[in-house]
Amino acid sequence: MDRIKNWFRSLGSKMQSFMYGRYGYDELSQFLSKTALLCVIVGLFAYPGFFCGLAMALYLVTMFRMYSKNIMKRKQERDAYLRRTQPLRDWQALQKRKFNDRKTHKFYRCSQCKTSLRVPKGKGKIKIHCPKCGAEIVKKT
């Protein structure tokens, strides 16, 4: 029993020293590996050669990034990825909020600056003041 424990412990420390100074897993790697998994699933139904090849390539890129020692460069890639996907992540967060608050709040979009406005439900006809641009819209809640 102890031998197995020690074996795992030494494996753990080996992994740790192997990963030392390497970049590791980040949001971009997560995206790449999820896309790879999706390719495998799609490949089960159509064009298996193409999608499995693509999945393999994506996994290779993910591996390369994880074990890379060029941390600066990987961070730059991650930042660019996060910047580009910011609108999408904002949208996802809004959808989630809309869903969670669906019983208590209504969401409107400001007619001028398109900001999302969250107002309590069931208050009748109300004037909504946009905190961003100051425009006022009248809505029934």
Ligand SMILES: [Zn+2]
């Ligand atoms: Zn506005």
